[in-house]
Amino acid sequence: MIKRKANKRTAKFRDSKADASRRVPAKxxxxxxxxxxxxxxxxxxxxxxxxxxxxxxxxxxxxxxxxxxxxxxxxxxxNLSRGSFDVLAALRRSGPPFTLTPKQLSDSLMLSGAGMTSRLDRLESLRLIVRLPEPTDRRSLKIQLTPRGVRMIDEVVPAIVDAQWKIAATLGPEKTASLTKSMRQLTDALTKPRDR
Missing domain, CATH: 1.10.287 (Helix Hairpins)
Incomplete structure (x- = not known):
């Protein structure tokens, strides 16, 4: 049997969980x-x-x-997915001329290059984006919303925001603000250097 020695953090956490009312229900x-x-x-x-x-x-x-x-x-x-919407939204919120490099898009959406390529292929087939060669470097590209893409995202965004408001309304403003604050703290905790 492999036994893992509890570190100080685990022991401290267990001690802080002594109150049975704070533990996860067994059933x-x-x-x-x-x-x-x-x-x-x-x-x-x-x-x-x-x-x-x-x-x-x-x-x-x-x-x-x-x-x-x-x-x-x-x-x-x-005829969109959440992933393709995110690409269109990133381009739209970048402002005119609604153009970003693939790397800028990947960084904005926290997506790998391979995952980004499949999304761009689909959006290009729908004529919502175009790939533009970089004048100073033929190996580089920029992604730009087409006029059709701008019209599409401008139509979709209000529907998404409205849906988000409806979900948030089930929590109420105070719980929504509290949850948002807690999620930001969790994100910060995961972003900062951690003990290994």
């Missing part, structure tokens, strides 16, 4: 939430571990998944 309804199912299974299989932090990261991942599904369904009427 979760598997039908209620896949994240709860994961926690319940780990508590059963590894009772020596406290999987409570998994709930946070599991919910973040599930929210991302569900939002992608939700917005993909909304974007179907324009």
């Amino acid at each position: 979760a309804d598997p039908q209620a939430d896949p994240v709860e199912t994961i926690l319940t299974q780990w508590q059963r299989e590894r009772p020596d571990l406290d999987p409570a932090p998994m709930q946070l990261f599991g919910l973040v991942a599930r929210a991302q998944f569900l939002s992608t599904v939700y917005f993909n369904e909304l974007l179907e009427q324009w």
Whole structure:
């Protein structure tokens, strides 16, 4: 049996979780939430571990998944996906002449070059973007919205923002502001150097 020695951070975290009311419920309804199912299974299989932090990261991942599904369904009427919408939106918000390099797009969308290429191919086939050669370097390209692409994204963005407002309204302004602040803190914690 492989035993992993608990580090100081783990021990400190466990000590801070001594209050039973703060622990994840041991009996979760598997039908209620896949994240709860994961926690319940780990508590059963590894009772020596406290999987409570998994709930946070599991919910973040599930929210991302569900939002992608939700917005993909909304974007179907324009023959777009969330990924292609993100490209059009990045170009549009860059301002006239709505042009970026592939690297600028990849950095903006946190996407690999290979993933970006497939999105650009599809958008080009829909005549929503064009690839323009860089005059000073034939090996370089710039991506530009076509007039058709500008009209498309200007039509789609209000629908997306409206849908986001409707979802946020279910939380209310105070919870929305609090959740936004907490998510920013989580993002900062993941961005800053961490102990290994």
